Amino acid sequence: AQSVTQPDIHITVSEGASLELRCNYSYGATPYLFWYVQSPGQGLQLLLKYFSGDTLVQGIKGFEAEFKRSQSSFNLRKPSVHWSDAAEYFCAVVYGGSQGNLIFGKGTKLSVKP
Amino acid sequence: EAQVTQNPRYLITVTGKKLTVTCSQNMNHEYMSWYRQDPGLGLRQIYYSMNVEVTDKGDVPEGYKVSRKEKRNFPLILESPSPNQTSLYFCASSPVGRLGISPHLQQYFGPGTRLTVT
Numbered sequence: 230a231q232s233v234t235q236p237d238i239h240i241t242v243s244e245g246a247s248l249e250l251r252c253n254y255s256y257g258a259t260p261y262l263f264w265y266v267q268s269p270g271q272g273l274q275l276l277l278k279y280f281s282g283d284t285l286v287q288g289i290k291g292f293e294a295e296f297k298r299s300q301s302s303f304n305l306r307k308p309s310v311h312w313s314d315a316a317e318y319f320c321a322v323v324y325g326g327s328q329g330n331l332i333f334g335k336g337t338k339l340s341v342k343p
Numbered sequence: 344e345a346q347v348t349q350n351p352r353y354l355i356t357v358t359g360k361k362l363t364v365t366c367s368q369n370m371n372h373e374y375m376s377w378y379r380q381d382p383g384l385g386l387r388q389i390y391y392s393m394n395v396e397v398t399d400k401g402d403v404p405e406g407y408k409v410s411r412k413e414k415r416n417f418p419l420i421l422e423s424p425s426p427n428q429t430s431l432y433f434c435a436s437s438p439v440g441r442l443g444i445s446p447h448l449q450q451y452f453g454p455g456t457r458l459t460v461t
Contacts, residue, residue, distance in 0.1 A: 238383075261448060272347075272433060273386075273452040280448070319385060323447045330402075331447040333385035 231255060231324045235334035242310050243342045250305040250337050252320030261323035262303040264294055267336075268316040276318075279303065290314070315341045345370045347453035349434050355459045356424055364419045364456050366434030374437040375417035376401070376450075377409065379430040386433065392417055424460040432456045 234253045242248055254260060262279040277288025284296040294305045303320060320334040347368045356362055366375065376391040378401075388401030392411040406428055408420040417436075421428060434453040 233385075263447075265452075272454040273435075275450070278448070321386075321447075330388065331450070333387070335383055335385040 231322075231332060233320055233322045233332050233334040235318075235320055235337050237337045238335070239338045239340070241340040241342060244312050245309050248305075248307045248310045248314070248339070250318050250320075250339070252303045252305065252334060253301050254303065254320075254322045254324075255301065259296075259298065262294075262296060263321040263323075263331075264288065264292070264303075264305045265319045265321060265333075266290075266316050267319065273319065276305070310339075310341055312341045312343065315339055345451075347434055347436050347451050349432075349453040349456045351456060352454065353457050355461065357461055358425055359423050362421050362424060362458075364421075364432060364434075364458070366417045366419065366453060367415050368417075368434075368436040368451070369415065370436060370438065370451065371414065372436035372438045372451075373414070374450075375411065376435045376437075377407070377417070377419050378433045378435065379403065379428075380433060380455075381430050389419070389432075424458075426460050428458065429460050430458060432458060 232255045236251050264276040265273045266276050267273050276292050277286045279286045279296045286294050292307050296303050317336045317338045319336045322332050350365045373394045377389040378386040380386045387403045389407050390401050390409040392398045395414050398409050433455050435450045437450045
């Protein structure tokens with residue numbers, strides 16, 4: 230079955246440190262890939278998405294993600310984390326081409342130490 | 344301001360008492376959808392609507408109903424809520440609803456409704 234895996238349930242980083250959140254998908258063809266962020270008490274906000282082309286995608290708030298076909302991964306990165314980045318992050322995938330359903334990972338909660 | 348609104352934001356109710364969570368968008372989007380979010384499970388789709396009067400089941404439709412009488416509104420109805428429907432609910436809309444184009448490629452989410460059923 231198609232799935233999205235976020236291996237880390239909870240990550241804590243120090244403010245100013247770099248961040249990488251992992252996301253792996255199971256699918257033969259290249260899916261559409263997304264990262265969403267959910268701040269406490271807030272809805273979901275789209276950080277970035279990958280459909281095709283350049284495998285390094287720039288998003289909002291200084292985030293980027295790299296699609297690696299060989300590893301079936303779409304990891305989210307930020308070079309220097311700010312306290313306001315503390316939130317829950319969801320990787321999501323659309324399988325099956327343009328009519329596919331959106332499948333979310335279980336989320337990674339990010340805590341930021343001062 | 345372009346947005347998806349949900350009401351109420353918080354609701355505590357008892358088993359069996361019918362309730363409706365409203366969702367409205369002001370972006371003239373064709374596609375609307377409901378998700379529930381549970382700890383450790385991520386978001387799962389309940390129902391979706393490609394356009395007015397067109398609705399279909401998502402991954403976890405049991406215990407829920409929806410209607411789409413107007414383009415801007417997509418209420419979620421729980422006829423007889425049960426404790427296992429305690430969850431955080433999100434409504435979403437998308438401008439892309441035509442055949443051949445996935446509506447998930449640009450989806451806007453509402454702020455969420457936290458429902459507790461006792």
